[in-house]
Amino acid sequence: MSQLEELLAVWLPRQRWFSGKGIPIRQIRIESRHTLVSAGLEGPDLTLLIIKTGQRGHDSRYQVLLGSRPSRSLPADLAGAAIGVCQSPGGRPRVIYDAAHDVQLTAMLLERFAAPSGAGRVRFRTLPGERVRTGSAGRMLTGEQSNTSLVFGEDYVLKMFRRVWPGPNPDLELNRALSGSPYVARPCGWIEADLPGYAVPTTLAMLQTYIPGAVDGWVLATASAEKLMGGSGRATETSFAEDAALLGRTTAEVHRSLARTLPTDVLSVTAVAELADAMVERLAMASAEVPELAEHAPLVMEAYSEFARVDEPLPIQRIHGDYHLGQVIRTRSGGWVLLDFEGEPTVSVRERRRPSSPLRDVAGMLRSFDYAAGYLLVKHPGDEELEWSARAWARNNREAFCRGYADGGGADPDKHLTVLRAFEFDKAVYEVLYEARNRPDWLRVPLESIAAGASKPPVAR
Numbered sequence: 001m002s003q004l005e006e007l008l009a010v011w012l013p014r015q016r017w018f019s020g021k022g023i024p025i026r027q028i029r030i031e032s033r034h035t036l037v038s039a040g041l042e043g044p045d046l047t048l049l050i051i052k053t054g055q056r057g058h059d060s061r062y063q064v065l066l067g068s069r070p071s072r073s074l075p076a077d078l079a080g081a082a083i084g085v086c087q088s089p090g091g092r093p094r095v096i097y098d099a100a101h102d103v104q105l106t107a108m109l110l111e112r113f114a115a116p117s118g119a120g121r122v123r124f125r126t127l128p129g130e131r132v133r134t135g136s137a138g139r140m141l142t143g144e145q146s147n148t149s150l151v152f153g154e155d156y157v158l159k160m161f162r163r164v165w166p167g168p169n170p171d172l173e174l175n176r177a178l179s180g181s182p183y184v185a186r187p188c189g190w191i192e193a194d195l196p197g198y199a200v201p202t203t204l205a206m207l208q209t210y211i212p213g214a215v216d217g218w219v220l221a222t223a224s225a226e227k228l229m230g231g232s233g234r235a236t237e238t239s240f241a242e243d244a245a246l247l248g249r250t251t252a253e254v255h256r257s258l259a260r261t262l263p264t265d266v267l268s269v270t271a272v273a274e275l276a277d278a279m280v281e282r283l284a285m286a287s288a289e290v291p292e293l294a295e296h297a298p299l300v301m302e303a304y305s306e307f308a309r310v311d312e313p314l315p316i317q318r319i320h321g322d323y324h325l326g327q328v329i330r331t332r333s334g335g336w337v338l339l340d341f342e343g344e345p346t347v348s349v350r351e352r353r354r355p356s357s358p359l360r361d362v363a364g365m366l367r368s369f370d371y372a373a374g375y376l377l378v379k380h381p382g383d384e385e386l387e388w389s390a391r392a393w394a395r396n397n398r399e400a401f402c403r404g405y406a407d408g409g410g411a412d413p414d415k416h417l418t419v420l421r422a423f424e425f426d427k428a429v430y431e432v433l434y435e436a437r438n439r440p441d442w443l444r445v446p447l448e449s450i451a452a453g454a455s456k457p458p459v460a461r
Ligand SMILES: Nc1ncnc2c1ncn2[C@@H]1O[C@H](COP(=O)(O)OP(=O)(O)O)[C@@H](O)[C@H]1O
Pocket: 141, 143, 144, 145, 146, 147, 148, 149, 157, 159, 185, 208, 209, 210, 211, 212, 214, 216, 326, 327, 328, 329, 339, 340, 342
């Protein structure tokens, strides 16, 4: 292991976006490195690294934008981004750091988009007719993220996919398929690389227009739910229901656009049963990792068995895949824009690119309304009145979302309760794993939903 690899082995597991937390890194190797900026001995350098890690029998790749400066010349505001000190080939020590925090270096990324090139192993590409405006520095968003997003002024967001899966990234693929839709941020360009051993280019980052002044759905929804804390608050007064209904309608419109532009199919009854088997497998895996889940397994299994017996074919198409309130933003004009079409970050890209039932997205968002209420209850345990209000808040918004979805031309959720219930459980099981690995303090939120029968019935009217 090189000195740099040793430093990265310590630094990587501490990153929010590192998906293999809690499992020791057995191997780490810099698979490829590309110099993006070289400013000589005194200036900052920028190198793009693709790192391969080996953990308990499975390999993952991550992308790191590595900055390097002469030792002791790291500006104070970058101290928190430091990874360590390495000897340079000339023998002089250089401090290395996560360059996504370095506005001097991120500004140069935009310049590369302004002069895109189709040559080399790392390419900055733009969509036809796109002229990228330069002059702003990329500032890192600080929220809970699986990736790293850099915002350039009020113009662009550059989303760097931290975990790298060889091949095209679904986020770029779906945003491009939806280009021109008022419900997505316009894609402008991307960074791609040729990874050793892969014939097709791998997407490393996506450049989209930034939507200034938009607020994310989770922030809005939890603020609405928090108002219930006022004491006199009734769920109906602060219900967020109009927003939820519009979100449902928007979701249906996006699903319809995806079905028009990308392949669709219908799952046979046998294939539905196989899907149920995959859910059972995920439940077993999650129960082995999170023992608290195991006691609820019989209830979940019952829903999966019912799903396996559904005797009607299931229409499938490309979907969002990890749909929740944090993936939608409400614009200044009050409309919704959908973000992050990557799918579930821990699932392989090959699987995420497979068509699936749009009701999976519906289930994801329904879970999210429960999550907002559950999160509030975990913060304020033992308050029965609040519990009643929070549950009513979630129910109102779930109903409104479903109504909006059906009105917008999507399959009526009320007519697919068995399918929806199985998808909700499957999502909640995914969330149990996600929270156990990333935010153990939140684990109770999905566990309690599962214990409560994951919203049985899914849509109470
Ligand atoms: N085009 C955009 N305009 C405005 N805000 C955005 C845009 N893209 C992303 N964001 C903000 O960044 C957050 C994270 O983006 P997202 O694509 O969901 O990243 P991740 O996959 O890392 O979760 C969003 O919740 C939103 O607040």
